[in-house]
Amino acid sequence: MKNLVLQNNKKKLNQLIKKMHPYDILDELNTFTEDEKTRFYEMLDEKEVARIVAYLEPEDAASVIDNFELDSQQEIIDHMDLDDAADIFVHLENQDALIDTEENKDIKEILTYDEDEVGAHMSDAYITLPIDLDVKQATKKVIKEAGDIEDINHLYVIDENNQYAGVVELKTLIKAKEPLTVQDLIQQQPYVFVDDDIEDAVHKIQNYGLYAIAVLNRTFEIKGILTVDDAIEIYHEEALEDYEKLAALPDTQTKGFFKSAIKRLPWLLMLLVLSIPIALATSSFEEVIASVAVLALFQPLILDAGGDVATQTLAVTLRILNKDEKSALKNGTKELLSGALSGLLLGVAAAVVSYIISLQMGVFEPFNVALIVGISLTLTVIAGPFFALFIPVILNRFKIDPAVASGPFITTLIDVTSVFIYFGLATFFLGVI
16 A cells, blocks of 8 residues: 555555555554655545545544545545534534535534534435335335445335335345335334434434434434444443543543643542542541541541442443433442442451451450441441442432542542541540540
8 A cells, every 4th residue: 555655556546445444544554654644645536535534533534634625625525424524524624614515514404413412423324215115116216326325224214294204124125026115114113313312322222223223303304314333432432431530530532741631630639629528527536536546547448448339339320320220220229238248248357357456556445446447347338339329310310410420529428428437436436535
């Protein structure tokens, strides 16, 4: 590929590229210099450029397209699926000159949808069949339009009012014979609306095992389809976003180290502020700590255990909550019972260890110290899953992204609770205050 670029052999390069997958092409392009990459794209037909840049990040794809003349940019966009074109379009330098053209009216419409709505991700790569066509007419229509469509396994049927009526599988159409019509072959299949939440649509594709799902407006006209390829990409992006929120980590993947540090700073300062309640809670038991210093030795154990269990439960809850709140609550019951059993076993082990250490240190009332450590650890480990389960569920009930109940925030809440449990029990059993 590189040799053909250096030889300026445009014909053979295009012949080779047509046989290669975009992933392999981009992998080999990593060995090119920037000038060689620019020359490579200039030598390709616009259709091949469109096929390749669709596999790039939208910003990178726009950078490639920006190097072409305006007419070529339009032709590249015309060869792309609607959803890919819309993602890239917003990053083009000449988007203002292109947006109001007749060719881009569909892109203009798709850009009106929010990123979390299905309409922002729908594709126009599908074939519709009028419901009154006979199988011969329908087959001719499919043959005529199939060249520009990647997958034609499912054909989308519209009635006389241009409303969605169902789907016809290609294999069913091929097997059918006259005098059957499209209406005789229709199968009912789930659909989504353009303003539905994209995560709900992804779960519907997953639950029904679909390759694609019809996207309708509120008058039941088909506006596009959402494919499983896009669903997988969206699911991956949502999972990554939830992971970043779980770690209270802003999006810094595409930024330099200085910008990353600056963008993370507000989050780190927020976590610093959240640690203040822990310090205040600990200071309120100053006399307890001063009187029985060994209690400070076991404080990290109490704080860490609750936070660790809470973070595990939070990860499980967020994963299941993405599918169904009832499933999250059902699974949450197991998490609570698991937390209770784990807390009991850990509490017994911690009590034995703390009793032995207290004896060796000559601590006054070692049995009470062991009792305090054991009960505190048990209650803390039980409290962790409780907070990590119900806080995300409550946020979800109020239509707030449950991922904002991230690990550091839940951990801080558990830490404050643990301090009050631990030193509260110490005050009760040892009667220090």
